[in-house]
Amino acid sequence: MRLNNKIIIILIIIVATILRFINYCEIPFTHDEFSALFRLDFSSFSELIEKGVKIDGHPAGIQVFLYYWTNLFGMSEWIVKLPFTVMGILSVFLIYLIGKKWYNETVGLISATFLASIQYTVIHSQIARPYISGLFFSLLMVHFWTEIMLSPYKNFYKNSLFFILTATLCAYNHHFSLLFAIIAGISGLFFIKKPYLKKYILCGVIIFLLYIPHLNIFFYQLNIGGVEGWLAKPDNTFIIKFLFYIFNFSFLSVLTAIALIILGIFHTAQKKFSPKKLILFAGWFLVPFLTGFFYSKYLHAVLQFSVLIFTAPFLFFILFGHIKSFSPRTNLIIVIVILTVNIFSLTTERKHYKLLYESPYEQILKDHLEAHNENDSITSIIDSHKKITNYYLEKQSCNPDFVWYDSFEGIEDFIIFLKTQSKIKNKLYLGCLSSNNPLTVPVIQDYFPAKISQKNYVGGTTYLFSGNNHKKTTIIELQGFESNSNDNWTSIKETNLTGTESFEGTYSYLIDSLTEWSPTCSVLLDKIINNQNNFIDISVKVKYRNNNFDALLVATLETPEKEIHWDGTPLEIFTVSKNSEENWFTAHHSIKLSDIPLNHNNIKLKTYIWNKGRESFLIDNFKIELRNGNPVIYGLTEKI
16 A cells, blocks of 8 residues: 555544543543533523533533433443544544645644644543533634635535534633634634625624524623632743643653754745744634733633643644645654654653543542551541542442541641540541642641551542651751751740740740740752642641730741742641640641742742730740652643
């Protein structure tokens, strides 16, 4: 068989299919999928719209589709995901057709190869949410839009009909795919041949008329705003991170792209550069990005990597559109190199099939069951989504012998529980999502000090602690007030050192009613942490002298220019009993570094006690420790 480009695109599609169907029945639902599925149990279409669509913030299209799809075929993971996986595979072929039409077959094949093998599109092809569907609808719309722009004299009415339908699907799919449909429609005014301009404008009018039934939902969701509370506002490095994400955060993938760009410079497709196509595709990507960026920056946070998927493929045209058409043999070599590099980074560097396929909700229960099977004297605490947990409890027939973390009214209630359990149990299991209070682990280790194991998953972590061994930790600073020779500590007043009582050693430090700020420790952050997923645990022994107690253990992260983080924990929440005035207790404060933007130079950690109520109490053993966090907590969207 003679090699040609049709064989190569078939090869690319086969690889794309394999990458998306590996252990397909083992792919779990993500949190977003559960959220959508939990909003399908309604008896009527109107109830679905009112209670399942409006409150979500997404257009009705995909939720309505899932409503009828699951009613027909059930809610097994692979059944729910299947239409989206198919659309992800078809998108690979569509980008090839579009690249071939606007440039040449080589550009189309390169673009299709990247779309087939990068994690960005593989993962969204395995998740039943409106992202890969939106990519499919967007590329299908662009395909028919291209036919109208470049060859309006061929099948104009048929192409216009499909353009109208696909643009309408974009509008009902996601607000950002709606935005792209508008941008593409407007840009067509500058490309359409004049004899067809009125007919093209009429297409836009029809699309708007078809969207009118959805306007009520659109304006309702617009008033709700974004998803602030869990989605952070983007910083100025967002676009850089996104571009690296497009290439799997892989040095080899980036190097391959750069090599192709250089290859195109020496073998350019055009002797004379024409900016029109570059402006078109650059505008298609940049306008949605800038709209989302500034809307998120100054109004409501909506920008995340997933919402840029509808226009991200056009980045490949921007990068590789200058490459001339090569022979099928050369095209095959280029395709094989790209596939080899991207598959390696997908499977080995990004660990896609391990991280995505291990649901934190399911693993928390599996690890709980394993811990109970191996240990007789153990108590379990789980901090997870209850409805999702119940789904897996039914699926696994798992032992539900655990305590919900949110059953504790506060840290004081939690401490009482731990104190009681430490007297009757040898071990404690904790399974938690990334939203768990950072104080949980250090407080547990006051009673179960030894961490036997820590298992890390995307979005969650499980721990096993023992009360029989000593705590092993990395101590950054320990101030026992026995000497004042440490340069990292300031404001230690000799007059406040007291030898009358201490938790350990000879001296403690008196904070009296005239003292608002305790001694302060200052250390450069990059000298004490290993990576951004670390926790910084701060603790201090405290003994108070009266019942009123208004003071905070504070930690700040500062640069020479500004303060980037400030937080404090009231000392009072660690006092289990107001009648235990003769006892020392441990107060904690923890910093979860993974949730703080650390893209600054010379960040300094400062910690101190703010005696806000001007009370009188003693402190001792002021300690800063480094705790290993979960290196893959955001491993599907960040560099591991």
